[in-house]
Amino acid sequence: MRVLVLGAxxxxxxxxxxxxxxxxxQVVGLGRAVETxxxxxxxxxxxxxxxxxxxxxxxxxxxxxxxxxxINAAGVLQDGPGDDVVAVQSTAMHALFRSCDTQCVRRIVQxxxxxxxxxxxxxxxxxxxxxxxxxxxxxxxWIILRPGLVIGPTAYGATALLRALASVPFLLPIAFPRVMxxxxxxxxxxxxALLAVEGRVQTRRAYDLVEPGIHRFDDVLxxxxxxxxxxxxxxxxVPDALTRAAFRLGDALGRLGWRSPLRSTALKQAEASITGDxxxxxxxSGREMLPxxxxxxxxxxxxxxxxxxxxxxxxxxxxxxxxxxxxxxGIIALARFETARTILLAHGLxxxxxxxxxxxxxxxDIMIGLGFVVRRTMPAAAIASIAxxxxxxxxxxxxxxxxxxxxxxxxxxxxxxVLLALVTLAIAPDR
Numbered sequence: 001m002r003v004l005v006l007g008a009x010x011x012x013x014x015x016x017x018x019x020x021x022x023x024x025x026q027v028v029g030l031g032r033a034v035e036t037x038x039x040x041x042x043x044x045x046x047x048x049x050x051x052x053x054x055x056x057x058x059x060x061x062x063x064x065x066x067x068x069x070x071i072n073a074a075g076v077l078q079d080g081p082g083d084d085v086v087a088v089q090s091t092a093m094h095a096l097f098r099s100c101d102t103q104c105v106r107r108i109v110q111x112x113x114x115x116x117x118x119x120x121x122x123x124x125x126x127x128x129x130x131x132x133x134x135x136x137x138x139x140x141x142w143i144i145l146r147p148g149l150v151i152g153p154t155a156y157g158a159t160a161l162l163r164a165l166a167s168v169p170f171l172l173p174i175a176f177p178r179v180m181x182x183x184x185x186x187x188x189x190x191x192x193a194l195l196a197v198e199g200r201v202q203t204r205r206a207y208d209l210v211e212p213g214i215h216r217f218d219d220v221l222x223x224x225x226x227x228x229x230x231x232x233x234x235x236x237x238v239p240d241a242l243t244r245a246a247f248r249l250g251d252a253l254g255r256l257g258w259r260s261p262l263r264s265t266a267l268k269q270a271e272a273s274i275t276g277d278x279x280x281x282x283x284x285s286g287r288e289m290l291p292x293x294x295x296x297x298x299x300x301x302x303x304x305x306x307x308x309x310x311x312x313x314x315x316x317x318x319x320x321x322x323x324x325x326x327x328x329x330g331i332i333a334l335a336r337f338e339t340a341r342t343i344l345l346a347h348g349l350x351x352x353x354x355x356x357x358x359x360x361x362x363x364x365d366i367m368i369g370l371g372f373v374v375r376r377t378m379p380a381a382a383i384a385s386i387a388x389x390x391x392x393x394x395x396x397x398x399x400x401x402x403x404x405x406x407x408x409x410x411x412x413x414x415x416x417x418v419l420l421a422l423v424t425l426a427i428a429p430d431r
Contacts, residue, residue, distance in 0.1 A: 002026040003197060004067045006051065007074030008044070009037040011154050012111055012147070015190035016073055017044060023194055028067065030074075032082075051092040052084050060099035069107040069197045070100060072131075077124055077157070078264070080254040081376075085123045093131035097138055107141045107203075109196045111189070114146045114182070114208050114276035121268040132206065143196040144206035145189065149220075149274050151292070152186030153299045156430060157259070160312050166224035167309035175238045179217040180273040182210035185295040192281065201284045208276030211289045220292065227296045228306055243267075253316075257375030259430055260316075311427055318424050323372035325417070326385060330365030333358055364388055372424075382425040389414050389421070 003020055007013040008029030020027050027044045029037070034046040047063065051074055054060055064070075072093065076083045093110075100108060116128035135142045155163055165173055192209055195201050215223075218235060225232065247267045250260040282288050290298065333340045337358060344354035368388060371381030393414050 001068040001197065002028065002066055004028045004030060004063065004070045006030050006070070006072045008046075009034070009041075010073060010075070011152055011156065011159070012150060012186060012189055013073035014154065015152060015186045016071055016193045017041060019187075019190040019194045020197075023198075025197075028063075030063065051088040054092045055087065055095050057095050057099040057102060060096050061103060064099060064103040064105050067103075067105050069109070070096065070105060071109040071111070071193055071197055072096070073111045073193075075111075075113075075124075075128075077259075078251075078254060079123075080259070081257045086127050089124070089127035090130045090134075094134050097135055097140065100140060101138060105140075107197060107199070108135060108143075109193050110135055110142065110144045111193065112144050112146045112206070114148050114210060114274060115269065115272060116146060121272055125269065136204075136206070141199070141203040143201065143203055145192055145196065146206060146208045146276060147189050148182040148184045148208070148210035148276055150186050150189060151183050151295050154186075155308065155312075160308075162220065162224055163305065163309040164312045166221045167228055167230065167306060168313070169233075171233050172218070172221055172225060172235045173238050174218045174221065174235055175243045176217040176271070177237055179271065180275055181215050181217055181220055182213070182275050182278075183215070183220070183292045183295060184209050184211060185290045185298060187298070188287075188289045191287075192285070195285055205280070205284065207281040207284060208278060209281055209289055210276040210278050211291045211295075212278055213291055214275055215292060223292055223296060227301045228309070229301065256373055259375075315424070315427055318420060319372055319378060322382075322385065322417075322421060322424060323369045326365045326369030326372065328369075330362040330369065333362040333365065361392075379425060379428045382421045382428070385421045386418050386425075389418050 003025050005013055005017055005020070005027055008017050008027070009031050013029075017027050017029060021043060027041075029041070029044045029046045030049045030051075031037070031046070032048065032050050034048055037044075038046050049063065054063075074088060076085045076088045079085050097108065100106070110132060112128045112132050113125065116125045116132055118126060118129050118133070120126050120129060132144050135144065149158065151159060165175070189209055192207070196203075201207075222232060244267070247264055250258075251264050253260050278289060340358045341351075341354045344357055345351065349357065364384075365388070368381050368385050371377040371384065
């Protein structure tokens with residue numbers, strides 16, 4: 001079969017692509033940024049496409065040419081720069097379903113989520129539910145799969161947050177003590193999608209994909225901590241007020257392009273719990289989703305996992321620290337303009353040059369700091385901070401020779417600043 005996969009390089013989508021290729025199917029992958037994955041998946045036909053722009057049936061016509069089936073694994077947690085939940089998860093899907101009917105693409109597998117109901121507390125879930133409802137009234141051979149909390153070797157979003165919290169040294173922070181969770185191994189979701197697209201389970205049905213048991217959130221964290229090989233340190237309940245403040249900060253960062261899992265949508269979903277009914281899928285397929293302990297055994301943790309989890313926690317601290325350093329540095333220079341200029345004048349610079357140096361340097365510092373704050377410009381800001389630091393170091397070494405080897409002076413302190421910028425540049429990619 002020739003299968004079009006939406007969201008083909010995401011957590012679930014990439015696992016589905018692997019399963020389809022292993023089964024001998026041809027895969028067409030649709031995504032907004034496919035340049036990198038073209039190298040990784042050279043046997044997939046990749047198409048650049050933004051679901052926010054595919055809102056009419058005619059927009060899908062060329063994409064469905066010679067396609068036998070469609071699997072929708074695309075999703076957006078919350079609105080933000082470049083993200084529109086309703087457009088991606090509802091409007092585009094209505095157009096896709098109508099176009100499939102016109103183009104005679106009969107089979108559609110919709111990856112939804114447990115809890116996707118019309119009265120759900122978030123737009124993420126209500127838009128999924130709207131698409132599910134639109135698909136369910138068509139004459140197509142549709143199947144809706146609703147995974148629980150998906151666990152896999154790839155980590156970002158909620159799965160990265162789980163790893164990070166479980167790796168905190170000396171204590172285990174519990175932010176959602178009342179939340180109940182059912183997990184599902186990402187390979188099981190991919191296997192279910194494969195069975196569905198091949199017509200090996202009953203069509204025109206919706207199935208929850210969840211493990212048989214239900215866990216408390218703190219037990220899930222404890223399982224991940226054991227998976228890391230870390231001791232079971234003392235648990236500490238994070239106050240609700242602090243948790244909500246962190247999620248409000250995540251919303252603010254989302255407006256700057258950062259896709260933090262700490263956003264109000266995730267908070268509302270967590271408070272509603274993540275549970276489903278596995279009996280329908282078990283009866284249809286004769287298969288049961290792996291329980292969490294077995295899922296973790298299938299993907300042994302290595303030192304890379306521990307590095308990632310702890311660096312994930314340190315990443316916003318490092319980026320925020322650099323942003324604050326550069327912004328404050330520029331503001332202080334402006335606030336103490338005469339003092340800064342006097343230092344340069346004392347080392348022989350003419351008044352116009354010293355004045356321009358302070359003003360231009362302050363502006364550059366503030367711009368670099370603001371660049372760190374915005375996700376899209378952060379890598380460029382890291383490069384600019386390295387270049388500016390080296391430039392200041394060279395210029396200062398030329399004009400203020402007495403400070404070159406001063407252990408308490410500014411020059412030696414510039415070296416850790418460059419190293420930290422290099423680290424943030426190395427861990428900049430989200431996926």
